Every structure is written in C-alpha cells, then in structure tokens.
Amino acid sequence: MNNSVDVVVIGAGQAGLSGAYHLRRAGYQPGTGFVVLDHAPAPGGAWQFRWPSLTYGKVHGMYDLPGMRLTSDDADPARPSSEVIPAYFARYERAFDLRVVRPVHVTAVRDGDDGRLLVETSAGTWAARVLINATGTWDRPFWPRYPGQETFRGRQLHTARYPGPGAFAGRRVIVVGGGTSGVQHLLEVAEVAAETTWVTRRPPVFRTGPFGQDQGRAAVALVEERVRRGLPPQSVVSVTGLPMTEAMERAREKGVLDRLPMFERITPDGVAWADGRHVEADTILWATGFRAAIDHLAPLRLREQGGGIAVEGTRAVRDPRVHLVGYGPSASTVGANRAGRAAVREIQELLGAPYDSQWSPEKVAVGH
Template identity: 75%
Template sequence: MDDSGGPGAVREVEVAVIGAGQAGLSAAFQLRRAGYVPDRDTVLLDQAPHPGGAWQFRWPTLTYAKVHGMHALPGMELTGADPARPSAEVIGGYFARYEERFGLRPHRPVEVSAVRPGPGGRLLVETSEGTYAARGLINATGTWNRPFLPRLPGQEVFRGQQLHSARYPGPEAFRGKRVVVIGGGTSAVQQLLEIAPVAAATVWVTRRPPVFRDGPFGEAEGRAAVASVERRVREGLPPRSVVSVTGLPMTEAMRRAREDGVLRRLPMFERITEDGVVWADGSAVTADTLLYATGFRPAIGHLAPLRLREAGGGIRMAGTRAVRDPRVHLVGYGPSASTIGANRAGRAAVHDLTRLLGGPPHPAGGRGADARGPRTEDGARLEREHANAGSSVHRKAWSIPESGTRTSHTGR
C-alpha cells in the first residue's frame, strides 16, 4: 500500500479518529497518552471549520451560564470562563487550547464520505483529503449534522417559516411573531424562554408531558440514566437521548417562566394548516413560525459499508465496541452521549483497541509487547500531567445534551 502521501496515495495509520468534539478529543488524548504519535500512528479528522465540536454552531445568546453542565476534558480544566460569554466562544477556545497543549493535530475541515473494509485487515477511511488505511477506528461524529425533522400532516401547505432548532438564529428573528415550539428537550425550553419576551405569542407542544427534575443530578442518577440508554444499544436498537430518561433540570428561569404561563405545555396537534396548527378537538392557533426542537439522530451514514446495523435499526454495542466489528468503536453514541460519558468512552475505546492491536508501535518501529502503559516520552509526560490534573469537574459536574450527542465529523 502506497504510504508516500502523494496524490491518490493510501496512507496507513494505526487508528483513525473521526470527530474532534468532546468524545474525539478525549479519545485522541488517550491514544497519545498510550504512546500513539499523532499524524504518524493516528489521524484525527474533523469536518468542522474550527475547534469546538458542535458547540461552535450554538446560537449566540446561549451563554456559558446557560449550559447545563460541562465536564472538563481529561488532563486540562476549563477555568476562569466568563459566564456571560457565548458558549460557542468559551468552549471553542477551550478546545483549541486543549488541541494545542497536547499536540493532537486535528485535520480540518475534512469530510469523511465512507469507511469500508480494506485489504490486510484494515479499514479504508475515504475523506476529502485522501484515503487512510487504519487498523482501528474510533467514531466520534455525534449528531449535530443530522437534525431530526418529523413528517407531520400539512407541512407542505404552511405559508410561514419552518426551521429546526439547529438553525435557531437567536430571539430577535422572532420579534412580533406567533411561534409554535415543537419538542420537549432542553433546546426547546431554552429557545422558548428566549423567544417568549419578544414574540407576539408562543405555544409549546410536545408528544409526551415533559418531566422536570428538581435538585442535583449526582453520580448515582447519572449511572442509572446511562444504564437505561445502554440497554437499548446492547440490543441493537437505535439509542435514545440520555435526557429522555433524566428529565429537564428545573432552573430559576424555568420556574419564573412556568409561573408566567410560558411553560404551559399543550399536547401534539393533529395537523398543520396554511396559517397555523389544529388539534383533534378542532381547536386551533395561528402561527408565523414553526420551530422544531425535535432532536437529532446519530451521524453514522459513512459507516454504512461496514454493515454494522442490526435488524432493530441500531448498532449493537459491547461497551464502546461495535459487536459486528471489534476494530470499530463508537464514542459519544448512546450511553456515552454526554461530556462525562464521552470522556469515559474515549478511555475505554483506547484501552480495548490497544489490546486488540497489540499496543502502539515502538519509536524504533517495533510493536509493544503489552498494552499497559505509555510507549514514548510524550506518553509518559501526558501520564504525569493527567495524574497531576486529576479528572475533577469544572463547576458543573454532569452534561446531558438534549439529543444524545454531537455532530457528523465534529463530535460532541
């Protein structure tokens, strides 16, 4: 196989990581810590134009103070963040510093079109910058580039604006308008609370009554939530979002909104009309905008040639490993679709892959005899830094995204 790097060359690497959000960066850090050298033994591919994963695409009025928990990346705390700054800037800057500090060398923007079985037991990762032949794959592509828009009767006749929450531009775009917000997750509530003060009227509809959660969400609750989601992926079913089993954290702003009637929830309407929506009992409201805060789906279409899906529609998992192909690990998928879950999944994926591959190559070119520790001076340094930094949590200990994870080739 040509490893010269010339036009049309197929470059061999030990492990390819797709996505440079929380999950991808965690995996890349753990690979380097184990002794794999970035851009020699591994390649980190990111579709996004800048550091930050899906956070870089969040709306400007989502300040860091409104983020429901952000777990630090392994080995480096997020400190001194201004809560009034947009979360896209705070977390994007943090990810950029992290990439630089640990020399992770992401390639961006790079589109991954497909991953296929290749010769010699390798996986061919086809990208916009060429093809990589990898012995192992860590997929951390999240969900951001697969917003879910449900098909509803009458959508085609509505004369107003219809958009998904992923394209939410901020509240000013809805000033003086009548807005129907569809969906029961965190983004639905956050955007509804921003829109309500400037809109002419708002209506909130959900398929199921939302469950609000008071009090802290600790490790025990987190483990129970993850276990519930994990059962589905072990059975080969499509993952549900972690927030679907945790409920919505009740904040002071949400309490005020509930008292003011903003969070008065209505059941799902029956159909959409030219100028609004109608319920089964004949009641109706007029609307200028339908805002779909209906979540996302895992962005894993590029893995289709590997035939990993089960009859139930999902990828059956054993931990982070795809049962149908032990060379493939998914992080930020299903139960690891949270910032703390992504960190743990990155560590687990690297541990399993290192055992499967027999350890990273020695600096001199040989292969390690075991998979227990760092193989290089860089790896030893990262080991020390990680031990010194610990795995403490910056201020907000548990992050549960609305959709269950982050982005096609951008990670979570």
C-alpha cells in the same frame, strides 16, 4: 492522498479529542500512529455552531477534557458558549499536539485489504487497523413529518439553525419539542414574541431536588441497555427529566410552560388538532433533537434489526475494529471523556501496546 495509520479518529468534539488524548498517552504518535479527521472548519466541535444566546453560564454539565482544565479565567459565564468552548478546544489541540486534519468530510468507511478499514474522505483515503467514530449528532437534525407541512406559509426552522430570540420578536411562534433545547428556546422566545405555544409528544417531566451519582448511573444504564440491544439511542435527558430552574419556575407561573399535545396536521397559517382546535402561527421552531451521524459507516453493515448499532463498551458488536464514542450513553461531556479512555484500552488489547513513549501529558499541559 492515501495514508496508513493504526487508528483513525473521525470527529474532533469532546469524544474525539478525548480519544486522541488517550491514544497519545498510550504511545501512539499523531500522523503515523493515529490521525484525527474533522469536518468542521475550526476547533470546537458542534459548540462553534451554537446560537449566540447560549452563554457559557447556561451550559448544563460541561466537563473538562482529560489533562487540561477549563479555568474560570477562560470560562466567563456571560460569553457565548460558541466562543468559550472552541477557544478551549483549540488550546487543547495545540497543547497535546493532536494535529487535527480539517476540514475533511468522511464519505464512507469500507473493508480494505489485510483486515484494514478504508476511510474515504474529501481529502483522500486513510487505511486504518481500528476506527474511533466520534461524529456526534449535530449534522443530523431530526425533522418530523406532518401532513400539510409543505403548505405552511410562515417560517420553519430547526434548533440547528436557531438564530437567537431576536428573530422572533412580535411573531406568533410554535415551539415543538420537550427537551432541554426546546425549553431554552421557549423561555427566550416568550420574552419577545407576540405569543408562544409549546407542543410536545409526551407530557414533560420536570425534576426538582438533587440529582446525584446514583440517579445519573441509573439513567445512563437505561440508555446503555437500548444500545446493547441494537436500538437507536435515546438522549440521557429523555430518562432524567428536565431540571426545574428558577427561570423555568417563573415561566411556569406566567403560563409559558402550559403545554399542548402534538397537533395532527399543519395548515397554511398554523397547526390543527383532531378535535378541531387550531392555533395560528408565523413560525414553527422544531426543537426535535438529532440523530447519530453514522451514515458513513453503512458499508460495514453494523446496524441491527432494531435500527441501531449494538455496542459493548465502545466496541461495535458486529465489528470489533470499530469503536463508537459519544454514542448513546456516552453522548455527554463526561460520558465522552470516559468513552475515549475506554476505547483506547480496548484498542490496546486488540492491537497490542505500541512502542514505549516518552510523551508526558501532564508536562505538556503546564502553562496552557
């Protein structure tokens, strides 16, 4: 297969769907003006792979996709988020006729003829004038390396494969990582495990009280500055701190949130520190985050010396044909929505507005 379109969108999570929606609204037609390629087997982005115990009620800050609300009738807080959000995304794709092509694995993006980009995939090659990259981070779980890691006789797993708390019943579990997922796992596992030990690189910062728009903008600005300088992006939560919930307060009172600094090495039956401390364990759960899934962009040589891709707005500084949404400061549901809109505005400036469209997103959404 070899197709030619104006815009290829890689990824059909929140950022990719937002970009596709705004392309439709700008007059680009699915299949001819743009195409959305998604490696997942079904709608839902990374949400379809989340652990069953992450119910929709536990999801922090899920924003509606542009043009269609997730109603309270569909968003039962007791249902797994891996069911609620993929069902919402599926309705969204149908309502706006986005015609996502899946499952398609993108292997590389290269320079082609006539200034076009060649998007090489498991289903053939697409030629595009512009690329919206919305591949997120889920496919690149980060596993730190420590001496002795291969000697551990117990089980090691990452957040990306977290099965829920039941798998840890009666076990001695070390949870590594101070982010939101790490704390969620820790609180769940502590209810059923024989014992838990929480280990983080830095002392966790807990946030109490309201977190308004000014604080949010300041946090995003810090992440944005790193991306502008071409450094690998940090998560927004790394600069906002962890919101102290009632469940976390109860866990702190029980000592569950008593934290140890990072260990020096891993032993066959646990972990050890330089001062001689040793904690025995059956399981090490690495809640150590993810990295941007952008290896397929390597042929374009977009990375800076700092290791990241420098971005102005959504546009890669080294190649204005490439837009990154859901990257760095836009790696949140509200940020992804805004980045999708901003990317399409910049694409219109680069390519010129397409032919007039009679398509009305407001009308399409009615009744869905």
